Amino acid sequence: MKDSAVAHIKTYTGLDDESLDKYPDITQALFVLIADMFDNRNYQLDKAGGVNRMVMTILNSHSVNLL
Structure with a gap:
């Protein structure tokens, strides 16, 4: 799972x-x-399709491939 998470x-x-x-x-x-x-085998936090905001905030702050 570590390799998959790093790749993501x-x-x-x-x-x-x-x-x-x-x-x-x-x-x-x-x-x-x-x-x-x-734990969840998915990236969503709830049935409405919400994703983990903490992860998204960290990844967005370092993203260099935004259009």
């Missing part, structure tokens, strides 16, 4: 391995993604 973070943010190491809060997003994958 890299794809979402556009950051590479070296860049990810510069942001300590990415680790928190990684842990939450892994826990969410394990």
Whole structure:
């Protein structure tokens, strides 16, 4: 699950391995993604399709591939 979570973070943010190491809060997003994958087997928090806001906030703040 760690490899999947890291791949998701890299794809979402556009950051590479070296860049990810510069942001300590990415680790928190990684842990939450892994826990969410394990506990819920999905990325949504509720039936309305809401996603984990803390993860999205961290990933959005480091995303370099926005259009």
